Amino acid sequence: MSAFKHVTVAVFALVITGAHPAAAQIKIGSVLSVTGPASFLGDPEKKTLEMYVEAINAKGGVNGQKLQAVIYDDGGDPNNARTFMQRLIEEDKVAFLLAGTTTAATMPMIALAEEAQIPLINFAGAVQAVFPVKRWIFKTPHTDLMACEKIFADLKKRNLAKVGLMSGTDAFGKSMRDQCLTVNKKYGIEILHEETYGPRDSDMTPQLTNIKGKPGLQAVITTGFGQGPAVVTRNYRQLGITVPHYHGHGIGNKQFIDLATPAAAEGVRLPAAALLVAEKLPDSDPQKKVVLDYKKTYEGKTGQPVSTFGGHAYDGLMILTEAIARAKSTDKAKVREEIEKTKGFIGTGGVVNMSPTDHLGLDLSAFRLLEIRNGDWALVD
Amino acid sequence: MRFGGAGRLAEFLQFFFSGLTVGAIYALVAIGFTLIYSSSDVINFAQGEFVMLGGMVTFFLAAAGVPLPAAAVLAIAIAVLVGLAMHRFAIEPARGASAVTLIIITIGASILLRGLAALVFDKNFHSLPPLLGSEPWMVGGAAVLPQSLVVLIGAGFVVASLWTFLTKSLWGKAVIATAANRLAARLVGIDTARVVGLSFAVSAAIGAFGGILITPIALTSYDVGTLLALKGFAAAMLGGIGHPLGAVVGGLVLGLLESFSAGYLSSSYKDAVAFVVILVLLFVRPQGLFGGRGVERV
Numbered sequence: 001m002s003a004f005k006h007v008t009v010a011v012f013a014l015v016i017t018g019a020h021p022a023a024a025q026i027k028i029g030s031v032l033s034v035t036g037p038a039s040f041l042g043d044p045e046k047k048t049l050e051m052y053v054e055a056i057n058a059k060g061g062v063n064g065q066k067l068q069a070v071i072y073d074d075g076g077d078p079n080n081a082r083t084f085m086q087r088l089i090e091e092d093k094v095a096f097l098l099a100g101t102t103t104a105a106t107m108p109m110i111a112l113a114e115e116a117q118i119p120l121i122n123f124a125g126a127v128q129a130v131f132p133v134k135r136w137i138f139k140t141p142h143t144d145l146m147a148c149e150k151i152f153a154d155l156k157k158r159n160l161a162k163v164g165l166m167s168g169t170d171a172f173g174k175s176m177r178d179q180c181l182t183v184n185k186k187y188g189i190e191i192l193h194e195e196t197y198g199p200r201d202s203d204m205t206p207q208l209t210n211i212k213g214k215p216g217l218q219a220v221i222t223t224g225f226g227q228g229p230a231v232v233t234r235n236y237r238q239l240g241i242t243v244p245h246y247h248g249h250g251i252g253n254k255q256f257i258d259l260a261t262p263a264a265a266e267g268v269r270l271p272a273a274a275l276l277v278a279e280k281l282p283d284s285d286p287q288k289k290v291v292l293d294y295k296k297t298y299e300g301k302t303g304q305p306v307s308t309f310g311g312h313a314y315d316g317l318m319i320l321t322e323a324i325a326r327a328k329s330t331d332k333a334k335v336r337e338e339i340e341k342t343k344g345f346i347g348t349g350g351v352v353n354m355s356p357t358d359h360l361g362l363d364l365s366a367f368r369l370l371e372i373r374n375g376d377w378a379l380v381d
Numbered sequence: 382m383r384f385g386g387a388g389r390l391a392e393f394l395q396f397f398f399s400g401l402t403v404g405a406i407y408a409l410v411a412i413g414f415t416l417i418y419s420s421s422d423v424i425n426f427a428q429g430e431f432v433m434l435g436g437m438v439t440f441f442l443a444a445a446g447v448p449l450p451a452a453a454v455l456a457i458a459i460a461v462l463v464g465l466a467m468h469r470f471a472i473e474p475a476r477g478a479s480a481v482t483l484i485i486i487t488i489g490a491s492i493l494l495r496g497l498a499a500l501v502f503d504k505n506f507h508s509l510p511p512l513l514g515s516e517p518w519m520v521g522g523a524a525v526l527p528q529s530l531v532v533l534i535g536a537g538f539v540v541a542s543l544w545t546f547l548t549k550s551l552w553g554k555a556v557i558a559t560a561a562n563r564l565a566a567r568l569v570g571i572d573t574a575r576v577v578g579l580s581f582a583v584s585a586a587i588g589a590f591g592g593i594l595i596t597p598i599a600l601t602s603y604d605v606g607t608l609l610a611l612k613g614f615a616a617a618m619l620g621g622i623g624h625p626l627g628a629v630v631g632g633l634v635l636g637l638l639e640s641f642s643a644g645y646l647s648s649s650y651k652d653a654v655a656f657v658v659i660l661v662l663l664f665v666r667p668q669g670l671f672g673g674r675g676v677e678r679v
Contacts, residue, residue: 037604039504169649196648200608202406202599205399205524206644209392227506227600238517238524239395259508259600261515 025068026061026330028053028320029094031084031109032123032313033101036076037226040253042101044298044310045123046071049098051301052317062321063328070094074105081105082112089116095330098316100124100139101309104171110137119336121316123309125250126175130359138339138359140315140349141308142273142367144176144223145183147249150271150367151221152180152187154380160218160244162192164211166232168224170199176223176248192217199228205235212241219243225250230259237264244269249367252276253307262375269380271367273308275348277377290346311348319345319352391522396644397637398520402529404636406599408536409591410613411620411628413584416543419560419623420580423483427467427491429610430498431585434460435592436601437498440507449510457589463494464585468578476574491606498603511597528597535594536632539587540625546583556580560623619659621669630670635659 030049033042053069061067070092072084081100088094089112097113100106100122106129113120114136122129127143155163167177177194184191193214195207211220220243222232229251236245247270257265274281278291294314295306322345323338324330342361345352350366369380413428435456442452467490475486513527547553558566559576567573592601599605612635620631635655642654663669 035499035504039499043504198652200605201403202595203399203403203640206396206640207648209395209399210644213388213392227602230506231600234515238526240524255505259506261508263515 026065026096026324027092027094028067028069028317029085029088029092029097029099030069030071031074031081031088031099031105032071033076033105034071034073036074038076038102038105040226040255040307041123041309042073042076044302044304044307045101045313046073047302048298048310048313049317051297052314055297056317056321062324063330065330067321074101076102076105078105078108082108085109085112089113089118094118095332096320096324096335097121098123098313098320100129102171103129103175110134113137118332119320119339121320121339123312123316125172127179128175133357133359136336138319138354140319140347140352140360141312142249142271142349142362143179143360144172144248145179146362146364146367147176147271148180148183149187150364150369151246151248151269152184152189153364154269154369155189155219155246156187158244161188162190162216162218164214164217164220165191165194166204166207166211166220166222167194167196168199168222168228169196170224170226170228172250173199173224173228173248176250180221180223197224197228197232199224199226201228202231203235204228204232205239208232208235208239208241212239217243219246221246221248223248223250227259230256233260233268234264246270249273249308254305257372257375262372265372265375268372270370270372272370272377273311273349273366274368275306275308275311277368277370277379278306280377280379286346286351287348291348294348308348315345315347315349315352318347388522392644394521394523396640398523398525398529399644400637400640401533401633402526402598402636403639404616404633405529405532405536406591406595406609406632407612407616407635408629408632409532409539409595410588410609411616411632412536412539412543412625413588413591414614414617415623415625415628416556416580416584416587417577418617420556421472421483421559421577422480423472423487424614424622425581425584426484426487426610426614427494427606428584428588428613429606429608430491430494431460431464431588431606432592432595432609432613433498433601433603433606434463434494434585435589436509436596436605437502437507437592437603438589439593440509440596440601441502443509453593456593457586460585460589460592461582464581465578467585468581472577472581473574491610495604495606502603504603506600506602507596508600509593509596515597526598528594532594532598535591536629539590540629543583543587543625552576552579615656615659619662619669621671624669624671627669627671634670 032045034046053067057066074081097120103124103126106122106124121138127145130139167173197204245268252272274287275291278295281288298306327334327338342354350362352361354361370377371380417425438456439452511528512531517524555571555576559573616632616635617628620627638655639651643651
């Protein structure tokens with residue numbers, strides 16, 4: 001009976017605090033793909049936000065005001081994302097927005113935030129989330145265009161010019177393919193042959209057989225995320241293809257190596273954030289302290305290996321709270337201006353220098369080129 | 382590539398083996414549809430979730446330290462329990478309803494199982510070690526995975542045992558009787574509710590068994606069942622639903638269609654090509670490749 005009473009009281013207390021937030025709270029609204037096909041992106045983002053909002057509040061909040069995060073789960077569905085964004089703006093009346101896991105879910109939310117004139121920092125991968133520049137919209141993750149350029153630069157360094165392109169038919173894989181095709185000429189790279197694969201297919205050997213058969217092939221680039229690239233990597237080895245294999249930044253988690261099997265993944269190169277190789281960074285690296293701290297906190301709290309995706313949420317929250325602190329107010333226009341003035345911010349994704357024409361603020365140095373060796377990431381110079 | 386002819390042949394063989402691998406996966410999923418359909422006219426859209434349970438439960442039990450063979454047997458047992466529970470709590474209470482209503486119930490059950498799996502397990506992809514090693518065998522310049530053969534043999538084994546069960550055992554004959562005419566079956570003393578329950582249990586076991594065999598190739602996650610069920614269902618329709626051998630042939634044909642269209646036409650349209658061929662075939666032969674024989678059996 002008494003246990004029941006306690007539960008009732010606890011529930012009641014929750015309802016009360018939920019309904020009447022303290023007056024001096026800063027409400028931050030968020031819509032993330034915590035479940036569904038993009039859950040491995042959205043789940044660490046949500047955990048990171050909750051973890052660090054709590055940490056900031058424990059230290060007294062920002063400008064003496066506590067943060068309150070309102071987080072909804074769109075399940076990876078752009079329609080849900082739009083609905084929840086509307087609710088955040090109209091009913092929850094949030095002051096700032098940290099939202100958008102996938103590019104597809106982010107695009108409709110961008111339109112709403114822009115209209116309501118609320119600063120939004122999103123975590124979408126594709127370049128169109130901040131280009132062309134929209135006044136109220138910012139983002140933290142590297143773009144697929146940067147990934148292409150990083151790969152092409154490395155190919156050029158190794159004197160490899162003729163590549164096969166294997167792209168996933170999902171939005172992420174397709175977007176990176178399109179971006180790669182806009183800059184390959186700049187680096188003198190010729191796309192010999194192109195194939196696509198369904199992200200959930202269980203065998204990609206026909207496509208790889210066609211790529212393998214092209215005379216003069218020097219390297220293969222695979223775009224996409226999730227289990228698809230892992231199957232491509234397995235099939236690549238089964239067919240005995242020996243030219244260098246590059247992947248996009250979508251495979252930046254340890255799980256990829258497990259799924260592809262370490263033997264098949266050996267020698268695969270990819271652009272990735274410094275977070276993946278936190279311990280291996282030289283001590284002189286300005287990012288080392290930030291990424292090590294985040295990694296320790298995240299892995300300690302959740303017991304799961306850190307991924308770059310949660311790092312994007314960390315960067316977004318920190319850029320926002322630092323901007324609020326600098327603005328010394330929660331006025332939306334003033335904070336927006338301060339976000340745009342972010343200079344030399346060291347996050348998990350790189351060193352951020354924003355400007356009125358660049359709402360991402362990362363350059364190619366934010367990406368590290370990694371190679372998979374003995375089932376682990378290794379830095380390539 | 383030494384000269385054109387050998388290269389062409391190696392290419393052809395590679396597409397063929399790839400088609401067999403994928404086709405064997407579809408076939409194993411497709412067989413699961415046949416039994417429930419024959420006993421109750423219901424297409425069980427939660428069949429993919431049984432496949433998922435096979436792979437996921439085995440992986441997590443193995444990760445917890447259970448030896449792999451025991452984990453596999455336990456996974457099948459758990460899937461059977463889920464199948465029985467699904468019949469007892471979802472299908473049986475609605476027994477008077479039409480087949481369409483029951484099919485919609487199975488869709489609901491599939492969503493529930495997927496959600497539960499996401500909570501109980503996790504949302505990541507997992508793999509199991511292949512039975513005969515991961516080094517491919519080279520046949521005529523093309524690579525074939527030993528596990529593909531395991532999946533094919535597994536599908537053959539399931540078809541053979543299903544056939545023996547249906548024709549040689551009393552319970553199997555009761556299933557056929559129920560499929561033929563439920564009222565008549567009840568009049569001769571067959572407990573039809575129990576027969577349908579049995580078909581759910583056996584289908585769950587087949588699904589889980591298939592899930593364990595295909596996971597080393599296709600990988601598994603909480604939501605892997607949706608797409609597998611769709612492809613398996615297409616394969617079952619192609620072969621003639623309700624016919625175990627038809628399911629296997631349908632699966633292989635579908636896999637080969639996808640692989641050859643990816644290899645020779647365009648990888649972007651491989652799914653479309655496969656489904657167009659199925660549509661055309663079903664226009665010409667609505668009962669599927671083996672469907673006619675199913676009627677004769679009765």
